[in-house]
Amino acid sequence: xxxxxxxxxxLIADVGDGSATELPLPDELLRAxxxxxxxxxxxxxxxxxxxxxPLAPEAPLAFVFSPLVGTPLTTSAKFAVVAKSPLTGxxxxxxxxxxxxISGKLTGxxxxxxxxxxxxxxxxxxxxxxxxxxxxxxxxxxPAAEAEQRLRxxxxxxxxxxxxxxxGEQGVRYATISxxxxxxxxxxxxxxLGAKRLKAVAVRAATKVASADPQAVLAAARDLRARSFGPAxxxxxxxxTLANLLAFNAISTLPTRNFQAATFAGAPRLAAEDLSxxxxxxxxxxASCTIGCEHIYSARGxxxxxxxxxxxxxxxxMCGVSDPDAVLAASGRCDELGMDTISAGGTIAWAxxxxxxxxxxxxxxxxxxxxxxxxxxxxxxxxxxxxxxLAEGSRRAAEHVGGGSAAFAPxxxxxxxxxxxxxxxxxxxxxxxxxxxxxxxxxxxxYEADLSGNHDRLEGGEPHVAAAxxxxxxxxxxxxxxLCKFLRxxxxxxxxxxxxxxxxxxxxxxxxxxxxxxxRRIVLAKRVFNIREGWLPADDxxxxxxxxxxxxxxxxRVATLTPERLRGMxxxxxxxxxxxxxxxxxxxxxxxxxxx
Amino acid sequence: MSTSAGIxxxxxxxxxxxxPKAALEWHGSTLLRRTVGIISRVAGGPVVxxxxxxxxxxxxxxxxxxxxxxxxxxxxxxxxxxxxxxxAARAEIAFVCSTDMPFLHPAxxxxxxRAADEGADxxxxxxxxYPQPLAAAYRTTLAPxxxxxxxxxxxxxxxxFDECMVTRLDEAALRADPVLAALDPDLDSVVNINEPADYxxxxxxxxxxxxxxxxxxxxxxHRGPQAIRAATVAGAAAAAGLALGRHVIAALNGDQxxxxxxxxxxxxxxxxxLSADAGG
Numbered sequence: 001x002x003x004x005x006x007x008x009x010x011l012i013a014d015v016g017d018g019s020a021t022e023l024p025l026p027d028e029l030l031r032a033x034x035x036x037x038x039x040x041x042x043x044x045x046x047x048x049x050x051x052x053x054p055l056a057p058e059a060p061l062a063f064v065f066s067p068l069v070g071t072p073l074t075t076s077a078k079f080a081v082v083a084k085s086p087l088t089g090x091x092x093x094x095x096x097x098x099x100x101x102i103s104g105k106l107t108g109x110x111x112x113x114x115x116x117x118x119x120x121x122x123x124x125x126x127x128x129x130x131x132x133x134x135x136x137x138x139x140x141x142x143p144a145a146e147a148e149q150r151l152r153x154x155x156x157x158x159x160x161x162x163x164x165x166x167x168g169e170q171g172v173r174y175a176t177i178s179x180x181x182x183x184x185x186x187x188x189x190x191x192x193l194g195a196k197r198l199k200a201v202a203v204r205a206a207t208k209v210a211s212a213d214p215q216a217v218l219a220a221a222r223d224l225r226a227r228s229f230g231p232a233x234x235x236x237x238x239x240x241t242l243a244n245l246l247a248f249n250a251i252s253t254l255p256t257r258n259f260q261a262a263t264f265a266g267a268p269r270l271a272a273e274d275l276s277x278x279x280x281x282x283x284x285x286x287a288s289c290t291i292g293c294e295h296i297y298s299a300r301g302x303x304x305x306x307x308x309x310x311x312x313x314x315x316x317x318m319c320g321v322s323d324p325d326a327v328l329a330a331s332g333r334c335d336e337l338g339m340d341t342i343s344a345g346g347t348i349a350w351a352x353x354x355x356x357x358x359x360x361x362x363x364x365x366x367x368x369x370x371x372x373x374x375x376x377x378x379x380x381x382x383x384x385x386x387x388x389x390l391a392e393g394s395r396r397a398a399e400h401v402g403g404g405s406a407a408f409a410p411x412x413x414x415x416x417x418x419x420x421x422x423x424x425x426x427x428x429x430x431x432x433x434x435x436x437x438x439x440x441x442x443x444x445x446x447y448e449a450d451l452s453g454n455h456d457r458l459e460g461g462e463p464h465v466a467a468a469x470x471x472x473x474x475x476x477x478x479x480x481x482x483l484c485k486f487l488r489x490x491x492x493x494x495x496x497x498x499x500x501x502x503x504x505x506x507x508x509x510x511x512x513x514x515x516x517x518x519x520r521r522i523v524l525a526k527r528v529f530n531i532r533e534g535w536l537p538a539d540d541x542x543x544x545x546x547x548x549x550x551x552x553x554x555x556x557r558v559a560t561l562t563p564e565r566l567r568g569m570x571x572x573x574x575x576x577x578x579x580x581x582x583x584x585x586x587x588x589x590x591x592x593x594x595x596x
Numbered sequence: 597m598s599t600s601a602g603i604x605x606x607x608x609x610x611x612x613x614x615x616p617k618a619a620l621e622w623h624g625s626t627l628l629r630r631t632v633g634i635i636s637r638v639a640g641g642p643v644v645x646x647x648x649x650x651x652x653x654x655x656x657x658x659x660x661x662x663x664x665x666x667x668x669x670x671x672x673x674x675x676x677x678x679x680x681x682x683x684a685a686r687a688e689i690a691f692v693c694s695t696d697m698p699f700l701h702p703a704x705x706x707x708x709x710r711a712a713d714e715g716a717d718x719x720x721x722x723x724x725x726y727p728q729p730l731a732a733a734y735r736t737t738l739a740p741x742x743x744x745x746x747x748x749x750x751x752x753x754x755x756x757f758d759e760c761m762v763t764r765l766d767e768a769a770l771r772a773d774p775v776l777a778a779l780d781p782d783l784d785s786v787v788n789i790n791e792p793a794d795y796x797x798x799x800x801x802x803x804x805x806x807x808x809x810x811x812x813x814x815x816x817x818h819r820g821p822q823a824i825r826a827a828t829v830a831g832a833a834a835a836a837g838l839a840l841g842r843h844v845i846a847a848l849n850g851d852q853x854x855x856x857x858x859x860x861x862x863x864x865x866x867x868x869x870l871s872a873d874a875g876g
Binding site: 231232233234235236237238239241243244246247248250251252272273274308309310313418419420441445447448450451452453456457458485486488489553554555557 | 809811812813815819842843845847848849850851852853854855856866868870871872873874875876
């Protein structure tokens with residue numbers, strides 16, 4: 001009997017032969033890895049053949065749920081999609097919120113793992129009757145949202161669908177998996193599903209899940225709900241994440257023209273403060289969420305779309321485009337194609353700079369050209385023309401183009417950088433360099449420390465190391481429980497408060513100290529997986545541009561992140577994590593991971 | 597470029613003021629807090645406060661160092677010797693001032709430090725009719741010279757200047773710096789206060805003119821920059837109808853982030869108020 005909040009098993013569906021097996025997940029393991037990204041890391045250790053090609057049939061892809069899914073706790077309807085990334089070649093977990101999380105867990109599984117590959121385009125169905133495949137030929141080439149709608153019409157009420165768009169079918173290495181209009185966005189997991197010739201996975205609830213102390217869970221849910229209406233989430237409620245844009249521009253943290261600058265003259269045209277007045281249509285919430293961060297804008301032609309900071313940063317300032325209609329259109333087109341906007345924008349921006357430098361012969365692709373941006377997005381989604389190259393992501397594309405273009409490819413471990421300038425946020429710089437997923441702000445949100453006022457964000461050093469570790473640990477727990485990061489500001493003593501939530505659901509006597517240890521375990525398990533897959537110390541590094549070109553902030557100070565400073569912070573990180581000088585764990589650290 | 601530090605001499609007796617000058621109220625903060633904060637914005641290295649043994653000082657940021665002046669009542673060269681010795685291993689030059697200069701401007705500190713950075717042992721302003729040895733830049737290698745002069749009983753700064761290379765900055769030289777000329781045209785930076793009447797007159801002046809801007813959910817109906825008067829970040833926040841704290845932060849001149857409301861402001865500063873949570 002599994003602990004409350006869990007089923008104690010993962011379903012493994014082989015879509016090559018249509019079979020299904022069950023992998024028992026003992027309590028001890030679940031307590032060690034919780035769920036979501038943590039449990040997903042353990043599953044990949046267990047199920048991914050060493051050295052596997054992420055797009056090969058034998059590569060597993062897991063939908064991983066968590067103990068909090070199905071409870072009334074706000075923002076808990078989340079799940080992680082975990083696989084070896086075709087973009088980075090390392091472990092990748094992409095989180096999303098939707099009813100898929102609830103229905104998927106209530107199939108009676110803590111995870112649904114897919115491996116094998118279908119002979120023809122198919123949809124995997126999972127419910128109380130087990131697994132089966134249906135034909136998806138009519139869905140090929142359709143946007144994920146359309147495929148989702150058609151499937152739900154075909155399958156009937158109760159089914160929830162996670163689908164890929166054309167980019168996933170085309171093997172774009174940063175294709176997404178989407179559902180309810182949300183995306184498991186980063187790292188190209190849509191391409192993994194596409195390589196299995198799966199257009200979608202559909203789930204239907206078949207059972208219920210109990211909490212150990214329902215009254216305590218209900219009380220906690222009421223409390224969290226009330227707190228979620230407070231000042232900690234005001235930014236998300238009132239303007240959404242796009243509120244970052246103008247603020248970041250003011251403090252020189254808005255990456256512009258492929259990180260050639262950190263401020264963008266066109267930023268006011270894209271700012272939430274004005275756009276929301278002109279174009280805001282409505283707000284929306286993810287399943288089981290009381291924050292309501294989604295801001296739906298209207299674009300030219302009457303289309304409506306979610307607008308997030310990262311979309312606008314990547315397709316706007318990063319590409320030098322200030323036309324809001326073009327940026328919204330490009331963002332909407334990425335949604336339709338099922339592509340990660342950060343990687344799409346980053347790769348296009350890199351290509352624009354290559355054109356400037358005469359390294360790519362595509363004179364139509366220039367910084368600031370809105371039509372070129374839209375054309376590039378479409379070509380990537382179809383893998384046509386220049387899109388064939390750009391669909392590979394900036395790291396692989398730079399390896400192909402050469403000419404020194406790797407120095408300004410905006411990526412770490414192959415994943416394109418998010419919209420936070422590392423030279424003016426140097427705790428974040430460390431976090432981006434060392435994180436297992438690559439350059440991602442959701443697995444290492446050390447920008448919080450840079451904006452805390454507790455240290456000089458332009459002079460990375462020891463305090464930045466501690467801050468980056470704390471941020472990474474918090475993310476590891478939040479991504480495994482799973483709770484939305486936009487809720488983080490409501491917690492005063494996060495590890496203790498999260499432990500109390502977990503204890504109410506599971507009945508375990510978990511405390512904050514245990515969760516801190518759990519966080520370290522999850523972070524290191526991801527690192528160990530990467531080491532197994534060929535990670536080298538040089539992979540924990542930043543693009544050369546960020547270490548050789550300085551930026552001046554508004555005060556006149558110059559922000560410089562030297563290789564020596566980054567090296568010092570990385571060494572400090574390794575030491576604090578109990579790793580050797582090459583970033584590898586050993587001995588007691590390894591034993592705690594329960595991977596053997 | 598040399599590593600620069602700041603030294604604030606706070607150990608004077610304040611006998612004419614009748615109350616410790618370091619603790620005098622200044623727009624919700626204190627004179628010493630203001631002086632330390634202004635110097636911190638320019639000095640890349642440590643800021644040290646030289647105090648008398650047992651002297652109680654107002655609250656200061658945690659990264660400020662303190663050194664006890666071992667010989668009380670010996671004048672500024674003694675304080676200078678103690679301060680320079682305390683930071684000699686960590687900085688090459690230091691801006692040295694007393695605690696009673698409420699209008700000290702970062703642009704003035706920057707200009708004076710530049711004289712030492714360019715090679716002088718001392719960058720000595722001559723402003724408002726007098727040499728200003730307590731608003732000057734000193735090379736930290738002067739510490740043993742100052743110490744010897746104290747032992748010899750030669751307690752006036754002029755004795756120190758006789759033994760080193762001094763770049764004198766008259767008002768024309770100071771105003772040749774366009775930033776300083778624009779932000780402190782009357783060189784009020786060197787105005788010090790010694791008596792209650794001085795303090796009252798200084799305190800009655802309007803606070804510095806600064807620009808504020810609110811971003812995101814904090815902007816409400818107040819988008820775009822707005823000119824206000826405020827001597828501290830807390831004062832600017834109050835003018836914006838905000839309170840710094842867990843969810844609201846300030847960025848000073850697009851540079852450092854702070855939640856410390858006592859962070860001093862000077863004419864020409866800009867303060868951006870942002871949501872603390874920058875999740876995207």
